[in-house]
Amino acid sequence: MADQRVGILVFPDVQQLDLTGPFEVFASTPGLSVELVGKSTQPLRSASGLILAPDQTLASALPYDVICVPGGVGVNALLDDQSILTFLRAQAETARFVTSVCTGSLVLGAAGLLTGRQATTHWASHDLLAAFGARPTAARVVRDGKFFTGGGVTAGIDMALTVVAEIFDQATAEAVQLALEYAPAPPFGAGHPTSAPPAVLARVRERGKAVRLAREAIISRLGAPR
């Protein structure tokens, strides 16, 4: 049987771990093949400086069984990018699973794909989902029909394992988890605003302030459905 195909969107200033986490989960699953899809096949730079090379363009990509939209500061430029939004709407129509990691769900929202749906995103942008008519839902991975959205960055690994279990079965996902030795043991407990020390939360909010303000301004300009 031919592999089922996973397409992951890639764009300048993507948060690379949003993309590389699910990439490794999907690509480690026998029976799945993974491609990166960009506006061109020109290599581009992630937010933290890793170079990523798209395999396909929006025009050359065939319909995927699973489409995945990662996040990062670069999503701001996608929220009113009609070529990206049109691509995602077309893919979503035929895909078995439409997925996102982190603020990738804002792009799905901007494409009009999350209206009335439960969804999640990075904690620092969580409330913004409502501007797209989605129902912000506090969970690491949120499923609503064929839409699977993950929380911030590292949640992409949990999201992708969840989707692999849906495509195949739990044992297939468990085998990938074991191969990737995904038995996480964070040295600290600060991974979420509900558990981080207040001073740490304040520091991260301050660091993300400019991106957040720019994002609010774009969304307000879009006049997205509320």
Added chain:
Amino acid sequence: MADQRVGILVFPDVQQLDLTGPFEVFASTPGLSVELVGKSTQPLRSASGLILAPDQTLASALPYDVICVPGGVGVNALLDDQSILTFLRAQAETARFVTSVCTGSLVLGAAGLLTGRQATTHWASHDLLAAFGARPTAARVVRDGKFFTGGGVTAGIDMALTVVAEIFDQATAEAVQLALEYAPAPPFGAGHPTSAPPAVLARVRERGKAVRLAREAIISRLGAPR
């Protein structure tokens, strides 16, 4: 103050998440800058097909404050690659921290850097550390002096956060953890041989058998110190 510099080794058939996990942790830390170091600057393909582009060559790389060796099936070719081993020995002499993820520690071992030291690696290669005179230690992250080794693949995130706390302080590492929303919630509990269902463990062992046998043959040929 100038950034402290992190160099991550990159090679054909590297397990990309071994590399991209720590990359994101280190590159998200203010005061650290990250480079990929390869045998040439020619882009190369990871074991799961992601293209990675080295920033520096073994010859052009300056001494790093932190050197990091990821793993993957590609490490087999590094275990007797004198240019890589000589590079790592030179870097280790001056680096503040010498680190590895997954089977990257076997390469540190082959360079003679782990003799008498506690270390860990991917569960499926854990016992092989002894062939290099290291003391295989069962933990997600193992510290021995300035040497920090992580377990398989995803353990690189935990290892890098541990090292960031050492370089700076706990709050700095916590801020990175929060920014990456690293509050993992694996959908299943199969991330380690001690917790995976026996049939899943058997499946993953079977799938990794050829790489494991080839690795044993190389190590036996090397006649590494025991």
